[in-house]
Amino acid sequence: MDSINHRREDVSLPLEMEDGETAIARPSSSKLSLVILDKRELDRHCLAQCMAAHTKDFLILAFGSIEEWKQKREEYPPLSAILLNVGGKMVDDPAVSEQIKSLSSEFVSTPVIILSDSDDFAQIVKAIDCGAKGYIPATVSISVCMELIALSVAGGLFVPASALFAMRHLLQSSNSTTHPLAGIFTDRQAEVVAALRRGKANKIIAYELNLRESTVKVHVRNIMKKVKATNRTEVVFKLNDLFQNSIPA
16 A cells, blocks of 8 residues: 555646646646646646656646636746647638637747647648747657657747658759649649649640549549648639748749
8 A cells, every 4th residue: 555655646636627727736846837728628637647747847737728827827837838739620720720820929928839630731831820839749759749848948949840851842842833832742743733723624734744634633632632622713722822831932
């Protein structure tokens, strides 16, 4: 029994849990707070517990909204970072992007970091464009996540390696106008993308690229899946938006 009690003394436990909020304390006193924002109560409480077990630098706080934290902010150490867990939501969802912009503009000196299930290049670019100082995919471990948060608090900016590889492909492309999104699409798809953005029909694209029209249709369908478009008009609109967000004019 004594050994069991001894092990429990090293485990971080919730200090408070009322009105959907949780504060997790470390054995040693923390001088800074890290706020997790997630409307899903179970998810934020579980994440807070795990993160508290991997850091002595922050007091981990979990809230459903920034307004809930504001009501109790005087009870906690100074805010060092905000971790916004969007889960499976897309950053280009207007509600999500507006939340990132709002937090980034209100907390100018505090890094807003995105935790997401997706490591899609376009979503990462959108998050940084909205003011986020870091983008962490949910595929990383808790210990790596804490290191990346510490990096952002120190003034760094983190994006997944997949985004860097995508940018490398863009820089290495011999013709960035023809292949503006080579990190997302294959070379052939990038050629079809360029033609779609110029409003060319499948038959013309097939002729110019020396492809069968049926092959062009397959490429168009795959491109639509990647940008989550439902029709040809929407795919052109989204491609133009991605092009503007990915490559300087």
